[in-house]
Amino acid sequence: MPDAPTCDEPRAARRRPRWRTAVPAALGLSVLTGFGAAATSAAWTDDAYFSTAASAAEIDLRGSSDGATWSPADTAGTAVTLAPVTGLTPDRPVERTVHLWNASTVPLTLAWGTANPTTLLQGCVTVTYSSLPTAALAGSPSSPSGAAVTTATVTFTVPAGADAATCSGQSLGAIDVVVQGRTS
């Protein structure tokens, strides 16, 4: 028969630390609470079934140089070809317009590509971009109807102080600009 503790033993040796008691107690309470919640939930739920047709959204922004002939123009290699800018001089900015059609099944918000050039030919030409609609462009997969179509304009300018010796007569081909359509 083991000896009963005596009054002579130190008090700390006889007591368990409080956290050793508290942590298992908390864990146990959590488990019980979880079971309880699950059980309660099971008791008060019921199932209802429904069915619907599901279809994936189609994203398709198309471009055109004249608003009549459209193409996906998804890459630089298949880009919409705009009329060349020729004879650009300091006092005559030149604009080029690209027509845009949201042929998607969902609205698209438009933005200019972040990599679009803002200067060309070592600063002899500055490129500026028109504001695009802040509201999302409605989608119209079947035809380029009014609400699904807009335009975007690129303006090429020779700055007034452009050095004639450096800039006059220069040229550059295959300038690629991008308009991006994004779902909300």
Place this chain on the structure above:
Amino acid sequence: MTRNLTRARAAVAMLVVAVLVAAGARLATDATARTSAAWTDDVHATTSVSLGTWASHALGCVVIDRAGAETSSGATCEIASVSVDRIQWGEVGHRAANLIVALVPRGVSPGAGERLRVTVDLSTLGELPADWRWSTAGASGEIGAVDCSALPVLTFQARDWAGWGPSSVPFQLHETREPGDCSMQV
């Protein structure tokens, strides 16, 4: 001593739990952000750019509109001649000359605000003394918007009457700038 150790262990345990909770919340936030990524489609457009030719002080005659830009109406003009009518001799730096620029406008509409902008290089005039002091020179006369900044290349705008037909535009060139010279008024 033992009680202090126990409290320290409890504090460490609480800290570990807090870190795990924060990490879980961050993971959940990131997962939500990735789920909300949008779909995009690009349209590319391409063109080419070639610059015209011009000189910083292009010599010649240009038809401009009310805004001062080269007109798109198709009107043209050309300089038929630049000549020295008379020289007022004196000490170097105090001489003057009367000059005449003959202009030939075509299709210009002064009534619609079209004007002639003329740029001439006066250093090519053989009648002027070779030691003409251009650094202090100025010009005035039947001309406006007189730009003396690049003398001996002088740019000015002819009066409206010069656009109606072939005309001779007189002006005075002073070796030392006088009041009224190089006025940018039109």
